[in-house]
Amino acid sequence: xxxxxAQLVMYEEEVRQIQAVADRLQQDSRARAILVVDKNGQLIAxxxxxxxxxxxxxxxxxxxxxxxxxxxxxLIEEDEFHGQFHEGKGISVHMTIVGxxxxxxxxxxxxxxxxxxxxxxxxxxxxxxxxxxEVAKKAESPQVNVFAEITDQDIDNLFND
Amino acid sequence: MSFINYSSxxxxxxxxxxxxxxxxxxxxxQYIYNKTKADAKGKMISLATETERTLFFDFLPLSLGEIRxxxxxFHLYTVPGQVFYDASRKLILKGVDGxxxxxxxxxxxxxxxxxxxxNLRDNLTEQGYDLDKLPYVVQYNKRDLPSAxxxxxxxxxxxxxxxxxxDAIATSGEGVFDTLKALAKQVLTELRKGG
Numbered sequence: 198x199x200x201x202x203a204q205l206v207m208y209e210e211e212v213r214q215i216q217a218v219a220d221r222l223q224q225d226s227r228a229r230a231i232l233v234v235d236k237n238g239q240l241i242a243x244x245x246x247x248x249x250x251x252x253x254x255x256x257x258x259x260x261x262x263x264x265x266x267x268x269x270x271x272l273i274e275e276d277e278f279h280g281q282f283h284e285g286k287g288i289s290v291h292m293t294i295v296g297x298x299x300x301x302x303x304x305x306x307x308x309x310x311x312x313x314x315x316x317x318x319x320x321x322x323x324x325x326x327x328x329x330x331e332v333a334k335k336a337e338s339p340q341v342n343v344f345a346e347i348t349d350q351d352i353d354n355l356f357n358d
Numbered sequence: 359m360s361f362i363n364y365s366s367x368x369x370x371x372x373x374x375x376x377x378x379x380x381x382x383x384x385x386x387x388q389y390i391y392n393k394t395k396a397d398a399k400g401k402m403i404s405l406a407t408e409t410e411r412t413l414f415f416d417f418l419p420l421s422l423g424e425i426r427x428x429x430x431x432f433h434l435y436t437v438p439g440q441v442f443y444d445a446s447r448k449l450i451l452k453g454v455d456g457x458x459x460x461x462x463x464x465x466x467x468x469x470x471x472x473x474x475x476x477n478l479r480d481n482l483t484e485q486g487y488d489l490d491k492l493p494y495v496v497q498y499n500k501r502d503l504p505s506a507x508x509x510x511x512x513x514x515x516x517x518x519x520x521x522x523x524x525d526a527i528a529t530s531g532e533g534v535f536d537t538l539k540a541l542a543k544q545v546l547t548e549l550r551k552g553g
Contacts, residue, residue, distance in 0.1 A: 204359040212365035237453030239361040253400045264449040342552045
């Protein structure tokens with residue numbers, strides 16, 4: 198299991214793989230948009246018409262939602278609700294927790310069905326889980342800290358109005 | 359904890375404003391939102407009750423500029439201060455990189471401050487964090503009110519570990535950015551140590 202309190206570091210290779218999974222899922226499920234969100238509310242990848250959306254806010258709210266539902270699960274002694282579905286008139290949202298660490302979000306409309314989305318999400322979840330395993334493995338081996346060289350001056354410069 | 363994305367060359371950090379009900383956590387975020395240039399901020403989200411009390415959290419994404427080729431982004435959250443929202447507060451502390459404790463300077467809120475601070479410590483411990491090891495600042499808000507307790511007294515009661523502390527009047531913005539900057543600096547310094 199991944200350590201949830203550990204720093205999340207994503208390298209280009211893994212981001213590319215996650216992006217590929219998201220792109221494929223978006224096409225296969227005929228969804229409007231796909232978001233891959235860290236449980237802490239950070240967006241990792243987006244696909245489809247995501248550029249029209251406020252993905253930062255969406256990611257934060259999705260994570261808040263999943264966290265709240267996780268809180269409910271704990272209270273009723275359920276391990277985790279790994280799936281959630283919000284049905285709207287025009288757009289619906291399907292969320293799945295993958296590898297206990299990320300949330301796979303699918304926004305879809307009438308041009309597809311919930312059944313197809315669920316089916317495609319199943320396949321994508323397995324692929325995504327494999328990539329996340331790699332991320333976790335990499336995190337275990339010592340990495341070069343590119344920020345070790347940051348000076349006080351660098352930090353101060355950020356705050357010069 | 360912070361999220362470093364080498365692909366988009368971004369560092370994302372989560373800062374949480376904690377404190378008793380009505381101490382001014384949301385007001386801090388609103389002031390920051392109002393005074394930040396449009397291209398450096400995202401939308402501010404408030405999940406509040408009809409009477410504008412925070413129900414779940416407020417959220418404000420800020421972009422601070424580049425550091426060694428990485429864009430630094432801070433996600434500011436507040437917690438609901440009212441005692442009975444403890445379950446929600448715990449959720450918001452997940453993945454926190456830095457905490458600002460906003461104290462209400464008024465004499466009659468002293469007990470609420472102490473209770474909230476203890477609650478912060480307990481909730482962090484429950485999530486596997488130690489407040490003494492996290493980037494952490496304290497803000498004494500509402501310094502303009504007549505019943506404000508002297509800062510020395512507040513400091514003795516609420517800041518025994520002597521972390522950076524700031525006087526503030528969040529409604530007029532006094533001290534708000536000083537507090538934020540001090541916290542953000544600590545978080546970035548922590549990142550240098552390897553997070």
